[in-house]
Amino acid sequence: MSPRWPRSPAPPPQAARPRQARDNSSMIVLLQPEACPQNHQTGLRMQAYALPGDAATRSALAAVLVADMPAGSLYSPPPPVRDMDILTWLHHGALRASAPPFPPEDIAADWLHAIGTQENGTPPTWQAEQDSRLIQFHLLPETQDSAPEQSLRPGFAALEDGGLRILASGFPEDDPEDNPESTLTITDGAPLTLRSRARLLHAALPPNEGAAYQTTPGRALFALVVEGTVQMGETMLQAQDAA
Numbered sequence: 001m002s003p004r005w006p007r008s009p010a011p012p013p014q015a016a017r018p019r020q021a022r023d024n025s026s027m028i029v030l031l032q033p034e035a036c037p038q039n040h041q042t043g044l045r046m047q048a049y050a051l052p053g054d055a056a057t058r059s060a061l062a063a064v065l066v067a068d069m070p071a072g073s074l075y076s077p078p079p080p081v082r083d084m085d086i087l088t089w090l091h092h093g094a095l096r097a098s099a100p101p102f103p104p105e106d107i108a109a110d111w112l113h114a115i116g117t118q119e120n121g122t123p124p125t126w127q128a129e130q131d132s133r134l135i136q137f138h139l140l141p142e143t144q145d146s147a148p149e150q151s152l153r154p155g156f157a158a159l160e161d162g163g164l165r166i167l168a169s170g171f172p173e174d175d176p177e178d179n180p181e182s183t184l185t186i187t188d189g190a191p192l193t194l195r196s197r198a199r200l201l202h203a204a205l206p207p208n209e210g211a212a213y214q215t216t217p218g219r220a221l222f223a224l225v226v227e228g229t230v231q232m233g234e235t236m237l238q239a240q241d242a243a
Contacts, residue, residue, distance in 0.1 A: 014236075028235045031242040033066055049242050051222070057219040060170075062197035063138040064242065069093070069128035071157060076125045077136060083119040085139045085194050087168055089111060089202075093132025099124035102150040110155030112167050112200075114192040116141070116148025118195035135224065141195035142170070151192045164201045164211050170194035205230070 028089050033047035049064040062084065077086070088097065095107040099115045100122045106129075107113045115124050126134065153167060163191065166174050169191040191199075203211045205228075215221060223232065224242040232243055 028233055028243050030235055030237070033240055033242075034080065036065075043070045044068070044073045045073060046075070047240075048078075049224075052220070059222065060139045060142060060198045061137065061220075061222055062140050063136075064222065064224065065136045065138075067134050067136070069095075069126075069132045069134070071128050071130045071132075072173070074125055074127050075134070076123060077138070079123070081123050081138065082117050082121060083141065084117050085141060085196065086115050086117060086124065087137040087139070087192070087194075087200055088126065089115075089135045089137075089167070089200075091133040091135060093134075094129040095126045095132055095134065096129060097124060097126050097150075099150060100112065105150065107153050108155065112153040112192060114149075114151045114153075114168060114194070116150070116195060120149050121148075135226070137200060139194060139196050139198055142197060143195055146193075146195060148195075149193070153192050164203045164213055166190040166191045166199055167202055168194050168200040170196045170198050218223070 005059050010194070031050060031051070036046040037050055038045050038127055043097050045068045047066045051061065051064065063077075065077055069075055088095070090107050090109055092109045095113075097105045097107060097113050097115065099105075099117070102115065105113060107126075117124065169175075170193070175190045175193075194200075201213065205211060213221065222242065223230075223237070225237045225239055227239050229239070230237045235243060237243060
């Protein structure tokens with residue numbers, strides 16, 4: 001099965017310490033999800049990745065969560081969730097997002113939903129219209145120049161070469177309307193806008209093929225394997241492993 005790999009450029013609250021394995025040549029730290037308290041009334045199961053303590057300062061990433069939601073269940077991420085950009089990528093199923101004062105949004109499989117929360121606003125929730133799995137990234141805003149907003153990016157076809165695709169970005173040069181000569185090819189619309197200098201990328205890699213991404217020194221990358229097996233340097237990552 002080809003791996004499906006959303007990536008994003010801080011530890012979740014009360015998360016347990018992850019099992020870590022280092023690849024000394026490339027400073028890769030292996031992270032595995034830790035179970036959060038289960039809602040026995042709804043059957044909702046949530047897992048959190050305990051990120052290195054400097055992740056937020058090196059990448060703006062504050063938390064990564066995975067939730068398995070039975071139909072009809074309601075998901076509300078653990079605090080803090082105010083004054084953040086929350087990206088929700090739906091692996092499978094169907095969700096309805098509610099984030100006042102914005103109108104509700106329906107999210108289909110492979111779609112990406114972005115919501116900017118306010119410091120004193122109502123925390124957002126997601127309700128499963130059918131059995132669903134979501135993967136959520138919480139990013140700290142690095143600028144207050146723009147007001148929080150809600151946006152939705154429909155599902156996307158895999159790139160022919162299996163390369164990385166930008167789903168969300170805080171870099172103006174990633175918007176093809178603002179920068180038509182950008183070297184980062186986007187064929188299905190502009191990325192969703194973030195309030196931090198970070199990117200969320202996705203790659204569907206055929207067997208025995210790979211993708212490469214280079215960032216500036218001092219920045220941290222977070223990689224999550226959704227399906228399949230991926231090798232990073234000398235480190236092997238299985239489904240739901242992260243690094």
